[in-house]
Amino acid sequence: MPQIIYSPSKYIQGSGEIARLGSYCLQMGDKGAYAIVDPYILSRYGQEIKDGFAAQQLPLMLREFQGECSLVQVEQMVAELDRGQVGTIVGIGGGKTLDTAKAVSHFANLPVMLVPTVASTDAPCSTLAVLYSESGAFDRYLPLRRSPDLVVADVAIIAGAPVRLLAAGMGDALSTYYEARACSRSGAVTSTGGTGSLAALALARTCLDTLLADGQQALKDAGEGLVTAAVHHIVEANIYLSGIGFESGGLAAAHAIHNGLTLLEECKHVLHGEKVAFATLVQLILEGAEETEIARAVEFCWMAGLPVTLAAMGLAGVEQDRLLLAAEASCNLENSPMSNMPFAVTPQQVLKAMLDADKRGAGGVA
Known part of the structure; x- marks a missing residue:
């Protein structure tokens, strides 16, 4: 089985990038763009986005994102496209907006x-794009x-978003890291169609190390609207690493x-990442991870x-x-990443680990 790594062709991170999107789009071709944009971003930065495309003389169609990242929504947007005018799809906003653009x-x-x-x-x-039902x-x-x-990634805009995000x-x-480590131990085939590599595992480890080193300072700085080195590091960890x-490292129980x-x-x-955080604690308990590792994850979440x-x-x-x-759905949904764990997991084990995680989080001993 080959080892496979996927990554974007180019990743750009800085401040003020929202005004340069037209220039970046021009580098991708001389046709116009179909941009799917979060409502708030459209109201706050819509003119700046339009001006950036106008400066490059590129046609731009703005489509406000509404509802869910669902197959219904995606098919409606595909039907709207003018293939003669549109050469690039642009997604501007949060995770569901971006997944919609990818789909x-x-x-x-x-x-x-x-x-x-x-x-x-x-x-x-x-x-990958994660699709949801209309509900x-x-x-x-x-x-x-x-x-x-x-x-x-425009860090100035990201730093101005609610700190909860x-x-x-x-x-x-x-x-x-914990999911990539589980996949490495089991030899799981990731969504790339191959097994994880040393490079993917190293990036995952660097992601965890960055969170532990800079997370607290980044939250403080972003809460004050500051764009600092810590904020830059956490943005890179959350998005790229x-x-x-x-x-390329793989998903597992979390x-x-x-x-x-x-x-x-x-x-x-509850936001996606908030659910995943709690689910990460559940995974560590399922694995029988060392107490110090579980305690560190709980402390980070607190x-x-x-x-x-x-x-x-x-x-x-x-x-x-x-x-x-x-718990049953986590084990039984089609293509569930639970199968990537290095041991078989039952719904009853997941339920027990959820209850144990709850007890630990509340200050008890599981």
Whole structure:
């Protein structure tokens, strides 16, 4: 089985990049762009985006993102495309906006430029789009033909977003090394179609080390609207290191459990990375990880304001049969990454680990 690494053709990170998108798009071809944009970003930066494309004399169609990253939405957008005028798909916003742009690019067979305006997930660099139902439940992973052609991270915009989103990205990134390590131990085939490599595992480890070294300072600085070295480091960890690390290193129990939790209406309000953070604690308990490692992960989550209990997930007092529903889905959903664990995992083991994680997070001893 070959080792395979996916990565964007180009990754750009800096401040003020939103004004240069037209120039970057021109480098990808002389046709116009179809841009899918988060509503807030469109209202706040729409004119700046338009001016950047006008300066390059490139046609631009702006499409406000609404609803879910669902197959229904994607197919509607593909049908809207004017193939004679559009040469590039652009996604500007959060994870679901970017995944929608990737899916549109995939079905339209056009290059894509992604502009994350928050660092809440590692979606921008991946060759996957996560599709949801119209009601917001996990639907499927959509494997794409290629990695994004260009990822542009404007750190000034990202630092100005609510700090909760940066923290959620840190929660998503926290799982990267532990899942890649599990896949390395099991020899799992990742979404790339090959096994993980030393390089992918090293990037995943660097992601974790960066979170532990700079996470607290980055949250403080971003909360004050400052663009500092720590903020730059965490943006890179959340978007690039985690993006390459999860895709080429592999997913395992943490994301499988996240996917199961999306079925519970009680935690619909919890962000992707927040669910993943709690699920990472569950994975470590499933693995029988060293106590010091579990304690360090719990302490990190406490520091970042990430959930470490079921109550923080909106699941206080929920009957165990509801939790078992999520546990069963984590093991049984089609193509669940739970199969990448180095040992067989049952729904009952997941449920017990969830309850143990809750007890640890609440200060008890599991």
